[in-house]
Amino acid sequence: MPPRDVTPSAAKLGSGDPFVRQMMNLLPRLRRFARALTQGNSDADDLVQLTVEKCLRERGRWAEGSRLDSWMFTAMRNAWIDETRMRSRRRESFVAGEAEQVADGSVASEELKVQAMSVQSAMAALPTDQRVAVALVLVDGMSYQEAAALLGIPEGTLTSRLSRARATLLSKLTEGRHGHH
Secondary structure, eight states: OOOOSSSSHHHHTTTTHHHHHHHHHEEEHHHHHHHHHHHSHHHHHHHHHHHHHHHHTTGGGGGSSHHHHHHHHHHHHHHHHHHHHHHHHOOOOOOOOSSSOOOEEEEEEEEHHHHHHHHHHHHHOHHHHHHHHHHHIIISSHHHHHHHHHHHHHHHHHHHHHHHHHHHHHHHHHHHHHOOO
């Protein structure tokens, strides 16, 4: 007997389901947030999958009419915290891989690809709390209020993290530019 496919799919869940449609529309944002949290695409993809599966299983916990994106981002953040704690307990070391191609392959300019990789490298060097703040506000476009609520911190703390992150990014990117000329 062939193995039974137990993975949720839009076809099985009903693509006419508004919850599933909203969730599918959030996938690009979830992937960006996962990359910021994990600093690695294989971990990021696993985290997105884990988050989607968890949110589908626990769909009943989502309050109809509330923001699905905030609920899913919180679930992802909590899943990543659990994962890092588990790794720490097992004494696994998480080593970031080589910088991955972040620029779209169809972009003609090699200079843009180099700049994109420089930004990715500078982002990876940020402390996790600053990297997550940048990902939510500057990359994903959340308001300070939304991001602070999602992270469970005061807006002033978020503002400080963003300020420090911007200064670090500017310094690293300016330093990189001067080092190549």
